[in-house]
Amino acid sequence: MPLVARPGIADCPLYVPGSHEVDGIAEPVVLSANENPLGPSDKAVAAYQAAATQLHRYPEGGAVELRDAIGKRFGLSPDQITCGAGSDEILTFLTRIFAGPGDEVLYSQHGFLMYPINAKQVGAIPVQAPESNLRTDVQAVLDSINEKTKIVFIANPNNPTGSYLTTEEMRTLVEGIPENVLLVLDSAYAEYVELNDYSDGSQFVDQYPNVVMTRTFSKIFGLAAVRLGWCYASPQVTDLLNRLRGPFNTTAPSQAAGVAAMEDLAHTDTARAHNNLWLPKLTNELEKLGAIVPPSVGNFLLAGFGEADTTQAAYEYMHKNGVITRMMGGYGLPEYIRITIGTEKENNLLLDVLSNFKG
Numbered sequence: 001m002p003l004v005a006r007p008g009i010a011d012c013p014l015y016v017p018g019s020h021e022v023d024g025i026a027e028p029v030v031l032s033a034n035e036n037p038l039g040p041s042d043k044a045v046a047a048y049q050a051a052a053t054q055l056h057r058y059p060e061g062g063a064v065e066l067r068d069a070i071g072k073r074f075g076l077s078p079d080q081i082t083c084g085a086g087s088d089e090i091l092t093f094l095t096r097i098f099a100g101p102g103d104e105v106l107y108s109q110h111g112f113l114m115y116p117i118n119a120k121q122v123g124a125i126p127v128q129a130p131e132s133n134l135r136t137d138v139q140a141v142l143d144s145i146n147e148k149t150k151i152v153f154i155a156n157p158n159n160p161t162g163s164y165l166t167t168e169e170m171r172t173l174v175e176g177i178p179e180n181v182l183l184v185l186d187s188a189y190a191e192y193v194e195l196n197d198y199s200d201g202s203q204f205v206d207q208y209p210n211v212v213m214t215r216t217f218s219k220i221f222g223l224a225a226v227r228l229g230w231c232y233a234s235p236q237v238t239d240l241l242n243r244l245r246g247p248f249n250t251t252a253p254s255q256a257a258g259v260a261a262m263e264d265l266a267h268t269d270t271a272r273a274h275n276n277l278w279l280p281k282l283t284n285e286l287e288k289l290g291a292i293v294p295p296s297v298g299n300f301l302l303a304g305f306g307e308a309d310t311t312q313a314a315y316e317y318m319h320k321n322g323v324i325t326r327m328m329g330g331y332g333l334p335e336y337i338r339i340t341i342g343t344e345k346e347n348n349l350l351l352d353v354l355s356n357f358k359g
């Protein structure tokens with residue numbers, strides 16, 4: 001008898017990460033994965049390197065120092081923080097804990113692709129709630145909940161649309177969701193948003209045991225390579241996560257880098273200021289070149305060039321000229337390319353290349 005995988009694994013779509021290479025170009029400009037173009041904090045790199053002298057030792061399994069540093073930085077109880085190998089790992093854990101074969105996992109139409117992938121891996125059914133104008137529609141999400149729904153994933157701001165839900169919209173969502181359904185507020189890009197009507201969602205975790213907020217070190221902290229993420233959850237959900245996660249699921253060098261990153265407030269300020277400068281500037285310049293750019297509050301934006309064919313041609317033209325962006329067909333947006341805000345030099349190169357594109 002041949003081996004048979006559990007339902008959902010063999011037919012699960014593969015997540016295809018953004019490429020970092022272009023044939024014939026030694027150092028392409030990589031604007032495809034929403035990374036921090038300025039890199040990590042020097043202090044985080046030094047801490048990572050210092051940890052390399054102790055590679056024969058297991059890491060501290062509970063990531064105590066890291067959870068303390070996160071708690072201190074964001075004013076949260078370390079007892080309710082769980083760390084993981086990227087927020088991806090946390091999202092996987094939450095799916096495994098709360099959903100199984102035949103259950104429904106709900107997410108917004110153009111939500112992050114790992115939500116349906118995680119759902120399929122446990123044999124659950126991914127269900128999309130329709131969006132309006134590339135924004136999560138709270139009423140549509142609530143209307144899509146039924147007795148099979150076990151988890152609702154909402155990225156805020158959302159990748160790839162760059163749109164966000166206001167605190168009041170979030171409140172409507174939180175209040176409308178049945179208490180037996182887990183609401184995951186994925187705030188991977190929270191540190192970029194400085195708007196008064198935005199909340200990272202932690203306040204709702206304090207009020208509702210079925211709400212979890214996830215965060216990452218991969219974006220503003222510039223530490224995508226070390227794979228570090230975390231979540232803030234009720235004591236009940238935290239306990240379940242601790243039972244499921246491996247005893248050493250985050251590495252010692254990553255934990256050390258994470259602690260230093262949490263303490264380096266200046267690094268975050270610089271990264272945010274860079275984004276605040278370039279997000280509107282790039283939007284403006286792309287619009288001048290004829291692109292449609294929906295409003296974004298993340299470290300990336302969508303650029304549409306009309307029909308899907310023209311958008312694909314623009315993508316290929318940029319790629320051929322050493323600028324790697326991301327086509328959005330997988331997100332149901334074939335007429336858009338997602339572009340990460342790069343360094344000044346990278347952004348200017350992107351604009352130069354595009355200005356020569358004859359769609």
Ligand SMILES: Cc1ncc(COP(=O)(O)O)c(C=O)c1O
Binds near residue numbers: 155218
């Ligand atoms: C909305 C969102 N959530 C989660 C992640 C996963 O981040 P990581 O696993 O690197 O923490 C990403 C990465 O692009 C993302 O865009």
